[in-house]
Amino acid sequence: MKKQWPETWKEYNTGGIVFEPGNARSFKTGSWRSMKPVWDNAKCIKCGVCYLFCPEGCISEDKDGYFIADMDYCKGCGICAHECWPCAITIIEEG
Amino acid sequence: MTKPVGIEVAVAAAEAVALCNIDVAAVYPITPNTHIAEHLSDIVADGRLDAEYITVESEHSALSAVMGASATGARTFTATSSQGLMYMHEVLPIASAMRLPIVMGLGNRAVSGPLNIWNDHSDIMLQRDSGWISIFAENGQEAVDMFIQAFKIAEHPDVLLPINVNMDGFQLTHMVEPIVFPTQTQVDQFLPSYRPFATIHPDKPLSMGTLALPEIYTEAVKARDVAIVNSKKVILRVWKEWGKQFGRKYEPVKSYKTAGAETLLLTMGSMGETAEEAIDALRKKGVKVGHLNMKLWRPFPFEELSKAVKGCKLLIVTDRALSYGGPGGPLCSEVRAALYDDPSRPEIVNYIIGLGGRDMRVEDFMKIIETAPKAKKSGGAYQLYGVRE
């Protein structure tokens, strides 16, 4: 498993610079979620509103043009479901 | 070597900074450093220096702007005094934490209130713990030399820390005196071009100025402390190199007529030379007294100080600032702490002198040296020299 913290001060990057852009992806915010979105592709018109409004940027288009959320990061805010015009997304309890 | 020219020290400092071919300067006017700001902008306006000169709306923004510029890999400069330095205070430790090798000129001045525009060291002492390298010029020539040295020290890959060059406000900044300037070729030989270790640019996106949780903050502090402690090696090397190239010697603690001295007087900044006139006068009378002038304040020169005071019985430390309700002047506090573990340490007395432009004549230094043996020596004692009771 990747170390969360540098072991010693010597491993602290000069000036506290983080050299790997976007490496916050190692922090999985999916655990914050108590509700999760579920897509009903039969209703989906592939407009992408869910993708555009996701504060996490964790919704992406699959090869067929439908949308899926990366559950490693989805915090379950419910915006996608609330904003989905054709009501293709439902928010359900986790578990 | 070129011949000395008569020039105001602040103007000479700006010329020295220009010789270092800086890329970005941001300076906000404040007495007594203003002439640096004015003259540097003249140099840029005349096209003698290709640099961006940002006429910021505050000192806080002055340092912030040079930090932004330094992060892009630019060689940067700012200057200030007193209230301006106080206004910068928030950003000072961030500059050292981010390891940005900014050079700052300080025309040292008392701190309000009451409002006072004249010289002492209250401003820099209040910023003592900001993680900056701090050096003090004793005369105009040293100020010019130190600005050029400063860039080399700060930008050294083993250092990467901001540095302030202190020169006494008015006593130095407004003094026309003889200065020998190195030529551009000499400066170019001495000072390599700045090679930043990381820059903010889309070619290699990185994040600067990140947040440290309790799990990492201590390590971040340690890393910076080690950097500033280790910077002394580079400082000594740069000073040695300077001495070789230009024939002017720089030491963390300069000794003057210390051979056989039982009493030593320690000063920092431009009063050192006046004090030396007092030493000369007393030596003629047979008094065994010598003088020390601290040029390196951060990192603190523990070994050099210890060596310099060896054999003396009484050490008179003069401070140009007071820690209210504390153990006296900050210089003396640190000298006492530094020598505490030395069993052969001298007795130490502390005089707070020259506050807010109060003049110090040769006679004053003689009086201090003559009365010091009777002064209370222990328990953090100090006295404000010349205060009217």
Add this chain to the structure above:
Amino acid sequence: MATLNTAQTYTTGLIQNFDLYAPKLVNKEEYFCAGHRACQGCGEALAIRLMCKALGKETVIANATGCMEVISSLYPTTAWKLPWIHVAFPNAAAVGSGVEAGLKVLRRKGRIPDRYVKTVAIGGDGGTVDIGLQALSGAMERGHDLLYICFDNEAYMNTGIQRSSATPFGASTTTAPAGKASIGNKTWKKNVPEIMVAHNISYVATACHSYPIDFMNKVKKARAIKGPAYIHCLSVCPTGWRAESKDCIKLGRLAVETGIFPLYEVENGKYRMTVELPENLRPVKDYIKLQGRFRHLGQVELDFIQKRVNLEFAKLMQKVECLKSWTELAKQA
């Protein structure tokens, strides 16, 4: 178990401004990555994400201290894929000034690649309209090639919902709380876009993440200006506004539709509504009732707010209708 099935019953014809399939056309690259630690349903994080998409790769960001800085840059991680620098709270505009100057001079001197890189400074409302206003004013006045974007969530959310000068009238905050002797915040929101217009900069706009295409178009337009530009982006904070996370987008939309936060741009002095609103605005009540921070308000305060919103909107419309662009004025002068 199904909950919250939410048809868009609240939208009016306004939503037609939203191009249905526009999301398909936006930059797919994410420069503000998942893994950031913003609250569930954070409007500001969304706005930042959209901003980055509009700005693209050739950009440097200078960020003021605040929520977005804290949630994105916990060492040793960063959510940013754009080059990013944070120094302190009040000085994003000053740091941005320095970055801009540095990139300019180094490019001129051939020390960095010879191509244009945009500098963008960002801050929250506290870091922009309060403690950062001086640095912002300085940067805009000096004419740096700098885009400043304020993400306004109407209080100091990072420190726990304290009142700022961008906090709306009547909102209860932790330092302007509602109580028996207080209706909460007693002042009207400071109009910083107008202060920016007074700096004679060539582009000023208001925006909101709930109108993502409008926002991104404004960012692109401002980015293209070789000089100072300012965008004030209302960013819904469900936590601080005491609202439901899912309502984030809806709240932004209601702020616009009620005329509380109209979306407009000012190009060379010429005002233009970018989201047209009907003559009869939606009642402010529709917006206010969804938020716990306004829960304590009675009819008297609501009436007061409605009147003031009407007045402010009328003032804006007057500018939209009457003011000509400077280029036009110059021709007449």
Add this chain to the structure above:
Amino acid sequence: MIEVRWHGRGGQGAVTSVELLAMAAIDEGKYAQGFPSFGPERRGAPVEAFNRVDSRQIKLRSRIYNPDVAVVLDESLMGLVNVAAGLKPDGILIVNTVRSVAEVRKSIGYKGKIFTVDATGIAWKELGVPITNTTMLGALIKATKVVKLESLKGPVDHRFGRIAQKNLTALKRAYDEVKMN
């Protein structure tokens, strides 16, 4: 070492005088200092400025209390400030005035050498303005020989550019016309 104190009013260029003198002395290979009184005085207020010139390095950075020379750029100051205060008994007082040396001596009671010159008259004639700082430098050099007259040429050229020659003419006239008793 020679210590000089200049008396003028804010805006009359006393600080320029001390700069020029210091520069000239340094150009001659001497050691010199030139500095203003470090005060907040504004245009019109009485101000002082100082020079030290020596053949060896000057280490003093304290103020000048007992000058060898006092130079008065503006005669109207003599009723306001004691321009001879602390002046060494065998020192030199140089006054811009149309009065005679005897008259000046009578009014101030100073026992050392006194020099007078109508610097204002010269400045009006040569420069077209009553600014006497460069003019009085000529009188000072004649009275003290602290630097050579020609040593001022470089600093004055540097400082005044296209109006340098006028200043040098005024300076030379004061050098020639200064009266001593």
